[in-house]
Amino acid sequence: MAELVSIVLAAGEGKRMRSQKPKVLHEVAGLPIVSHVVGAARAAGSRDVAVITGPGHGDVRDAVRSADPDATFFEQLERKGTAHAAAQARPLWEHAQGYVAVVYADHPLLRAENFQTVLDRLDAGMDAAILGFEPDDPTGYGRLLTDGDSLLAIREQRDASEEEKKVGLCNACILAFRAEVFRALIDKVGSDNAQNEFYVTDLVELANAAGYRVGYGIAPEVDVMGVNDRIQLARAEGLFQKRIRSEMMHRGVTLIDPDTVYFAYDTEIENDVVIEPSVYFGTGVTIEQGATIHAFSHIEGASVGRGASVGPFARLRPAAQIGADAKIGNFVEIKKAEIGRGTKVSHLSYIGDASLGDGVNVGAGAITVNYDGYNKHQTKVGAGAFIGSNTSLIAPVSVxxxxxxxAGSVITKPVDADALALARAGQVNKSGRAKTIFERAAKAKAEKSRG
Structure with missing residues (x-):
C-alpha cells in the first residue's frame, strides 16, 4: 500500500453553529467532530495527518492531540479558501512519495472505507480521485461533472450554471492525489470565482488540463454528511447512535429498546450483556460479558465486571470499578471506587473514593463521607463486611x-476484622411529649392563619 498523507481542513469558524467554540469541536458521541475525521484518516492507513487550524484555535489542536498525539498542525492565518489551507501543510506533502488526501473536518460519520474508495482508484492507475455521493437534494453542494468513469470538474453551487445544478452527483469530503500530481498543481489554483477564494476542488480541472487521469468514487450519503448547524449536529448524533447500536447487537449485545440507549464513540461491551431501556454511556466505559445494565442508568468512565448488575436508576461516575457478580442497585451512585466481586450496594447509597472487598453488603442509605470541604479521603471495607442501613463512614476510615x-452508625474510627461497631446515641423515650409538641405546633399554625 502506498504511503498516505492526509490533510484535514479544520480552519473554519462554523458561524451557523451560533457558538463560542469552533464548529469542529462540537461533539458527536462524546468525541469532537474533527477527531472523528482524524481517526478515520488514521484507520485508512495515513502515515501522517496534518490538521489545518485557524488563528486562535489552540483548543482545536489540544482536542486533536488528546486523541492523536502524532498529528501535525499548521495554521492558516488568512482564510483564503480550501486550496490555500491545504497548501499550509507543505512540509509534509512536498516530500511525500505516495498519496495525498485532502479531507474536510466537519464530517463526523466518515469511515476508513470512504478513504479506501478513492484510494482504490489511485491504486488502479488514476492520478487523482474524488469522493462523491448522491443526496436526495443536491442544493448547496458542489457538483461532480463527469464523463463515464472520468471526472472533468467540480463546480461549486454558486458558480454552477443552471444545467450543472441539475447534476445529482455531488462532492463529498475527500480528494486524493498521487503526491507528485498534488505538488505539481496545488500552487496553480486561482481565485477567479464568486468568493475570490482558492478552492481545492479546482485541482480537478487543472489535473484534466494537464493530461492527468481523474476518477471518482461514491459513498453512502450517511457516511459523508457534513455538520454546519445544531440541527445537522443532532442528526449526525442520531445517525452515529443508529450505527453503533446496530454494531453492538451484531456483536451479541442485547438492547431491549435500542432507540433509547446512547453510546459514546469508545464504549466497549462484550457479548451477552443485556441493556435495558433509557441507558446513557459516557466516554471510557467497558462492560464485561454477561452483565446487565438496568433501565435509566447513567455510566461514564467506569468498568463493569462479568455478570454484574447495575441499576435501575444507578449512576457510575469516572473511575468506578464494579467487580464480577456485584450488584449496584436503584438510586446508587459510585465514584472513584472499587467494588469487589459479589458485593452488593443495593439501594439509595453513595460510595465515593472507596475500596470495598469481595462479598460486602451495604445497606440502604449507607454513604461514604469522603469530602471535608478541601480534600477527598479514602474508605476501605474488607471482604465479607456488613454495613448496616443509614450508616455514615467518615473518611479516612477502614472497616x-x-x-x-x-444500622444508623456514624463511623469515625477504624473497625477491626470481625468486630461489631455501634456508633449512635442511646434512645430516650419521653412519655406524652409528642402530643404536647403537636398541639403547640397546631396552635401556632392556627394563629398564623388568623393573623
Missing amino acids: GAGALVA
Missing part, C-alpha cells in the same frame, strides 16, 4: 473483613 457495622 475490617467480616466486621458488622450496626
Whole structure:
C-alpha cells in the first residue's frame, strides 16, 4: 500500500453553529467532530495527518492531540479558501512519495472505507480521485461533472450554471492525489470565482488540463454528511447512535429498546450483556460479558465486571470499578471506587473514593463521607463486611473483613476484622411529649392563619 498523507481542513469558524467554540469541536458521541475525521484518516492507513487550524484555535489542536498525539498542525492565518489551507501543510506533502488526501473536518460519520474508495482508484492507475455521493437534494453542494468513469470538474453551487445544478452527483469530503500530481498543481489554483477564494476542488480541472487521469468514487450519503448547524449536529448524533447500536447487537449485545440507549464513540461491551431501556454511556466505559445494565442508568468512565448488575436508576461516575457478580442497585451512585466481586450496594447509597472487598453488603442509605470541604479521603471495607442501613463512614476510615457495622452508625474510627461497631446515641423515650409538641405546633399554625 502506498504511503498516505492526509490533510484535514479544520480552519473554519462554523458561524451557523451560533457558538463560542469552533464548529469542529462540537461533539458527536462524546468525541469532537474533527477527531472523528482524524481517526478515520488514521484507520485508512495515513502515515501522517496534518490538521489545518485557524488563528486562535489552540483548543482545536489540544482536542486533536488528546486523541492523536502524532498529528501535525499548521495554521492558516488568512482564510483564503480550501486550496490555500491545504497548501499550509507543505512540509509534509512536498516530500511525500505516495498519496495525498485532502479531507474536510466537519464530517463526523466518515469511515476508513470512504478513504479506501478513492484510494482504490489511485491504486488502479488514476492520478487523482474524488469522493462523491448522491443526496436526495443536491442544493448547496458542489457538483461532480463527469464523463463515464472520468471526472472533468467540480463546480461549486454558486458558480454552477443552471444545467450543472441539475447534476445529482455531488462532492463529498475527500480528494486524493498521487503526491507528485498534488505538488505539481496545488500552487496553480486561482481565485477567479464568486468568493475570490482558492478552492481545492479546482485541482480537478487543472489535473484534466494537464493530461492527468481523474476518477471518482461514491459513498453512502450517511457516511459523508457534513455538520454546519445544531440541527445537522443532532442528526449526525442520531445517525452515529443508529450505527453503533446496530454494531453492538451484531456483536451479541442485547438492547431491549435500542432507540433509547446512547453510546459514546469508545464504549466497549462484550457479548451477552443485556441493556435495558433509557441507558446513557459516557466516554471510557467497558462492560464485561454477561452483565446487565438496568433501565435509566447513567455510566461514564467506569468498568463493569462479568455478570454484574447495575441499576435501575444507578449512576457510575469516572473511575468506578464494579467487580464480577456485584450488584449496584436503584438510586446508587459510585465514584472513584472499587467494588469487589459479589458485593452488593443495593439501594439509595453513595460510595465515593472507596475500596470495598469481595462479598460486602451495604445497606440502604449507607454513604461514604469522603469530602471535608478541601480534600477527598479514602474508605476501605474488607471482604465479607456488613454495613448496616443509614450508616455514615467518615473518611479516612477502614472497616475490617467480616466486621458488622450496626444500622444508623456514624463511623469515625477504624473497625477491626470481625468486630461489631455501634456508633449512635442511646434512645430516650419521653412519655406524652409528642402530643404536647403537636398541639403547640397546631396552635401556632392556627394563629398564623388568623393573623
